[in-house]
Amino acid sequence: MCGSRRAGSRxxxxxxxxxxxxxxxxxxGGDEGKDGxxxxxxxxxxxxxxxxVDPDGKAAEQLAAYEKAGKEDQAxxxxxxxxxxxxxxxxxxxxxxxxxxxxxxxxxxxxxAVLVLYNIPHRxxxxxxxxxxxxxxxxxxxxxxxxxxxxxxxxxxxLEPDAVLHLVDRCTPAEFHEERYDLLKGAVxxxxxxxxxxxxxxAGNAGWGHPDQIYEPLKRAGAEQADGFAVNVSNxxxxxxxxxxxxxxxxxxxxxxxxxxxxxxxxxxxxxxEADENWCNPPGRALGETPTTKTxxxxxxxxxxxxxxxESDGTCKGGPKAGQxxxxxxxxxxxxxx
Numbered sequence: 292m293c294g295s296r297r298a299g300s301r302x303x304x305x306x307x308x309x310x311x312x313x314x315x316x317x318x319x320g321g322d323e324g325k326d327g328x329x330x331x332x333x334x335x336x337x338x339x340x341x342x343x344v345d346p347d348g349k350a351a352e353q354l355a356a357y358e359k360a361g362k363e364d365q366a367x368x369x370x371x372x373x374x375x376x377x378x379x380x381x382x383x384x385x386x387x388x389x390x391x392x393x394x395x396x397x398x399x400x401x402x403x404a405v406l407v408l409y410n411i412p413h414r415x416x417x418x419x420x421x422x423x424x425x426x427x428x429x430x431x432x433x434x435x436x437x438x439x440x441x442x443x444x445x446x447x448x449x450l451e452p453d454a455v456l457h458l459v460d461r462c463t464p465a466e467f468h469e470e471r472y473d474l475l476k477g478a479v480x481x482x483x484x485x486x487x488x489x490x491x492x493x494a495g496n497a498g499w500g501h502p503d504q505i506y507e508p509l510k511r512a513g514a515e516q517a518d519g520f521a522v523n524v525s526n527x528x529x530x531x532x533x534x535x536x537x538x539x540x541x542x543x544x545x546x547x548x549x550x551x552x553x554x555x556x557x558x559x560x561x562x563x564x565e566a567d568e569n570w571c572n573p574p575g576r577a578l579g580e581t582p583t584t585k586t587x588x589x590x591x592x593x594x595x596x597x598x599x600x601x602e603s604d605g606t607c608k609g610g611p612k613a614g615q616x617x618x619x620x621x622x623x624x625x626x627x628x629x
Contacts, residue, residue, distance in 0.1 A: 332373050334400050339585045342376035342447070342595070343397035343404050349616040350377075350601055368625035369601075369618075376582050377554070377596040378407040378449060383424070386433050390440025403445040407597060408437060408478070411454045411471060416462040427470050434478045443486040449550075449597050450478060452493045452524045455512050459495075459505050472511045479513030489592075491550050494520040497528040497536035498560060506543035518592075519548040525598040526552065527560040527569075527576055534591060541590055548589070553579030554596035557628045571607040572620060577627035600624050 332346045332354070345351070350373035357366035379393045390406060397404035410433055414423030424430035441448075454475060457463040463471065475492065482490045492514050495505055514520055520540065523533040530553055537549040557577030561569045580594045601621030603610040611617055 334402055335374070335376065335582075337401060339583050340376065340581070341403050341584060342582050342593075343393075343400055343402035344374060344376045345379065345396075348373065348377065349599070350621065353601075353616065353618055353621065365622060368622050371578060371625045371628065372600050372621055375596055376402070376405060377599045378405045380407045380409060381437055383410050383422075383433065386436035387440040390437045390446075391442070392440075394441050394444035394446050397446075398444045403447055405447045405449070405595060405597070406437070406441075407449045407452070408434070409452055411451045411474060413463055413467050413471075414454075416457055427474055430474050431477060434481050438481050438485060441482075441485055441488055445487040446485070446489070447550075447593070447595070448482055448488060448490045449521050449524065449595075450482070450490055450492045450517070451475060452521075452597075453495075455493065455505060455508050456495045456499065458508050458512075459500070472508075476511070476513035476516070479517045483516055483518065489518040491519050491521040491592075492517045493524055494522055494537075494540055494549070496523045496526045497532040498526070502536065502540040502543055506540060509540075509544055514544050514547060517547070519550065520544070521550050521552065521595075521597065523552045523556060525554075527556050527558075527573065529556055529559045530580055530594070532559075534588065538590055546590075548592045550593045550595050550597075551591060552597040553582075553594040554598040554600050555579060555624060557624075568607065571604040572610045572617075574608065574623070575627060576624060578624050579628075 332344055332351045334344050350369055354366055354369045354373045357369060381389050393404045393406060410423050410430060412423045412426055412430055424433055454471060458468055458471060479490055479492060482488055492509065492512060494509055494514070509520065520537075522537045522540075530551055533551045533556070537551065541547050541549060555576050556579040558575060561573030561576060564573070578600055582593065582595050584593045586592070586594060601616055601618070601624065603613060603615050603617045603620065605613040610620065
């Protein structure tokens with residue numbers, strides 16, 4: 292999944308933000324039927340982890356390459372990533388085709404697809420992942436395409452990382468606020484109307500500020516019509532802190548449940564650098580809890596790997612461009628999780 296330039300400090304909303312990455316963020320379309328580089332990658336037990344594992348993802352390709360080269364140690368580490376389900380980020384050009392491809396492949400395997408929608412206009416305040424749909428009408432059309440692609444097939448959707456947060460911290464210019472609320476609420480309504488789709492609206496993370504600052508905007512964006520909200524997307528805050536944040540927020544939005552991105556939070560957040568750089572390829576991080584719906588907490592619907600572990604947060608600390616696969620970082624995450 293794509294990286295996130297989320298807040299590295301609890302002290303100030305001003306340092307919040309995101310760089311949910313463009314390059315490599317979006318898949319070419321969920322085509323099944325190609326020769327899978329990761330053909331040995333199988334699904335996890337449905338009773339605890341009902342989400343689809345992509346047998347042709349970057350981690351699966353890396354696993355196959357290491358095995359072919361006889362690099363058994365590296366293969367063993369990357370297998371920790373390749374065998375787990377991760378979010379599929381829908382690209383801007385072919386939303387219907389991609390959503391259909393992923394959900395059809397997942398349904399064929401008897402699993403639910405995890406889809407991440409990140410195409411809101413004026414996205415990321417002109418930072419690393421600037422862009423998004425050209426305007427409101429284009430966005431509505433894009434959402435309609437995603438909905439057609441999903442149809443009646445099972446899907447869990449994470450909706451617009453940082454879109455609400457950037458309204459709260461005013462990173463998004465004020466003249467775009469009303470439109471964004473309208474677009475988010477419309478997207479929630481369209482997706483929630485689908486027969487077997489669950490929608491979770493992104494709600495920030497444990498390090499950016501306080502739930503009191505975001506719960507009203509979250510309601511305006513349609514959280515009460517959604518199935519719940521998502522926390523810690525593409526970030527590193529511990530599951531314990533993320534759940535505590537989520538529960539505080541849930542109490543303010545009608546007791547809504549939530550999901551937690553645990554993809555890279557095994558060692559918690561990095562605090563060894565500048566606050567605004569701790570989000571970008573921080574060293575010494577680890578894989579977190581593997582995806583599951585058996586969280587032991589009735590308010591926590593699932594632990595998910597929304598961010599795809601092993602994809603760069605950007606050209607910092609020796610990393611490739613944002614969203615590109617970085618084998619060395621993936622190995623570090625896997626080894627640190629031992």
